[in-house]
Amino acid sequence: MSVAAIVTAAGSGSRLGHALPKALAPLGGTPLVVHAVRAILEGARGAAPADRLERVVVTAPADRLPEFHQALRAAGLDGPLAETRLDVVAGGSTRQGSVAAGLAVLPPDVDVVLVHDAARALVPADVVRRVIGAVRAGHGAVVPALAVTDTIKRVGLDEDDAPGSGDTQGWPVVETVAREELRAVQTPQGFARELLDRAHAAGRGRAHDEAVAASDDAGLVEQLGEPVWVVAGHADAAKITTPWDLAVAGLVLAGRPPQQDGDSR
Ligand SMILES: Nc1ccn([C@@H]2O[C@H](COP(=O)(O)OP(=O)(O)OP(=O)(O)O)[C@@H](O)[C@H]2O)c(=O)n1
Numbered sequence: 706m707s708v709a710a711i712v713t714a715a716g717s718g719s720r721l722g723h724a725l726p727k728a729l730a731p732l733g734g735t736p737l738v739v740h741a742v743r744a745i746l747e748g749a750r751g752a753a754p755a756d757r758l759e760r761v762v763v764t765a766p767a768d769r770l771p772e773f774h775q776a777l778r779a780a781g782l783d784g785p786l787a788e789t790r791l792d793v794v795a796g797g798s799t800r801q802g803s804v805a806a807g808l809a810v811l812p813p814d815v816d817v818v819l820v821h822d823a824a825r826a827l828v829p830a831d832v833v834r835r836v837i838g839a840v841r842a843g844h845g846a847v848v849p850a851l852a853v854t855d856t857i858k859r860v861g862l863d864e865d866d867a868p869g870s871g872d873t874q875g876w877p878v879v880e881t882v883a884r885e886e887l888r889a890v891q892t893p894q895g896f897a898r899e900l901l902d903r904a905h906a907a908g909r910g911r912a913h914d915e916a917v918a919a920s921d922d923a924g925l926v927e928q929l930g931e932p933v934w935v936v937a938g939h940a941d942a943a944k945i946t947t948p949w950d951l952a953v954a955g956l957v958l959a960g961r962p963p964q965q966d967g968d969s970r
């Protein structure tokens with residue numbers, strides 16, 4: 706029995722607006738996808754034999770596979786690592802489709818699957834360990850999350866309203882939502898492999914359409930009526946979506962101590 710991680714990196718990053726696909730955009734001189742894979746490897750380091758990280762599968766845009774191999778190779782991450790094999794596969798047109806493509810290549814003995822966004826490049830190792838630990842403790846689906854700190858209001862959107870679009874007319878408030886029960890969900894999300902396979906099989910029909918695809922894997926599990934559990938996330942696991950997010954991540958990275966262990970990965 707072992708653990709595998711799917712690192713979703715096949716998005717274009719339209720909101721970041723970088724010339725490269727977002728996962729190849731540099732953060733402190735290193736591509737986001739390299740940071741993300743290193744973070745998962747670090748979280749799995751020193752695990753018990755049953756939690757050995759057997760496989761990391763990176764999903765990349767179908768027309769950019771050589772660049773992803775090259776970026777990972779340059780960081781010493783392509784091919785077999787100490788105890789982890791790393792593969793790059795073509796992702797899908799949605800995040801859900803990309804995760805399905807990663808799941809399809811996992812070997813049969815993997816019984817725990819982490820799904821992690823390359824865009825959450827700086828997730829701390831403790832978060833990774835917490836998620837694996839909660840799955841091993843018997844929760845079939847586990848997400849790291851943070852409490853919401855802003856006041857949250859639901860607004861009435863017109864049919865043609867693009868989310869986030871600026872509009873001098875504004876939007877009417879429908880209600881203020883009780884935020885005590887709300888959580889902002891991060892990755893890696895951890896799953897019993899059988900449950901994640903079943904959730905993706907049930908959601909397969911929606912994987913090609915961004916309008917109806919699930920925005921996270923736990924959502925597919927919820928649609929099966931199966932429980933999902935929340936553990937503590939971390940601010941450093943914030944999703945890098947906009948240039949501002951990338952600038953903040955640069956500050957977080959600059960504030961971290963240099964790697965001490967001579968790790969050449
Ligand atoms: N077809 C897709 C779309 C997204 N992702 C990945 O899913 C994560 C979350 O997506 P997001 O941050 O929204 O990335 P993009 O879709 O690239 O961003 P944008 O919406 O700004 O284009 C990212 O690591 C992204 O690479 C993926 O693997 N396959």
Ligand SMILES: C[C@](O)(CO)[C@H](O)COP(=O)(O)O
Binds near residue numbers: 822890891922
């Ligand atoms: C999986 C995720 O990061 C959890 O917050 C998020 O749902 C990804 O959403 P996106 O629309 O693909 O950025």
